[in-house]
Amino acid sequence: MRLAFQVAYIGTDFHGSQMQASSRTVEGTFIRDCQDLGLFDDWRKAGFAFSGRTDRGVHARRQICAFTTSLPERAIGRLNRILPEDCWCTGWAETDETFHPRYHAKTRTYRYYLYDDGTTDLACMQEAASLLLGTHNFTHFSRLKGKNPEKTILSSQIHIENGFYVYEITAPGFLWNMVRCIVTALVAIGRNEIDTDYLTALLNATPRMRHLTPAPAEGLILWDIDCGITFTPLAVSGRRKDAVRERRRYFETMKKVDMLLD
Structure with a gap:
């Protein structure tokens, strides 16, 4: 049976999600624990993939992975018991054998959390966020590595929530560092360091303009995938909830991880 899982994780102690031979990653951790449960031997033959x-x-908050296993009940009932405290499953679904979480993803939504420290103008950032709607050239907002720089933004908005500016953006797909570079531009506009004309020029890929520097990774959450x-x-265990909140004591910006439990 092929299963899909919604996966949440706190990225602080992972070297990213993609599997690496010598570093702790989300994929590597998930595959190891699946193998320990006997769900599959070879992750390639099981068609294991993240979105x-x-x-x-x-x-x-809602990354998606999928794999094929002959022990679906064990996967559903025991994965959360063996996964570490900073990675857990929040939902499951049976899919057909052709399902691939990357290629079947219709939209992806990210949220970026910024402290409201009183130095940025929310109205200016909201106006700038609205300019991102539609199809633009994001050459100056990403590391392209040969990929098409044009992306279509379906939703782009910013609001205040629990002492944070929360920027939320939805699109069918994103480029590497794209959301974090957008946040850099929005904050610069909110602090009157650049104006919306400059943002428009960036979106038009005007030559000889400097590429933006990505905002810190710690503020970014992969919020949802459709x-x-x-x-x-x-269910998320009380032990895991306690572990999430314990981490808040050590990482000031990690207040946002409570959102992962919703």
Whole structure:
């Protein structure tokens, strides 16, 4: 049976999501624990895949993974018992054998959390965020590595929530560092360091303009992915909730990780 899982994780102690031979990653951890449970031997033959990559320090609320196993009940009932405290499943679904979480993802939503320290103008940032709607050239907002710089933004908005400016953006796909570079531009506009004309020039890929520097990874959460399937919720243990809140004591900006439990 092929299963899909919604996966949440705190990215602080992971070297990103993509599997690496010598570093702790989300994929590597998940595959190891699946193998320990006997869900599959070879992750390639099981068709194990995540819906996308997140960089070191980036968190996820609803990443999606999928794999094929002959022991679906064991996967559903025991994965959360063996996964570490900073990675857990929040939902599951049975899919057909052709399902691939990356290629079947219709939209991806990210949120970036910024402290409201009183130095930025929310109205200016909201106006700038609205300029991102539609299709633009994001050459100056990403590391392209040969990829098409044009992306279509379906939703782009910013609001205040629990003492944070929360920027939320939805698109079918994103480029490497794209959301974090957008946040850099929005903050610069909110602090009157650049204006919306400069942002427009960046979106037009005006030559000889400097590429933006990504905002810190710790503020970014992969918030949701729509693959067109319905997930059955999985309970999050009290032990894991306690572990999440304990981490807040050590990482000031990690107040946002409570959102991962929603």
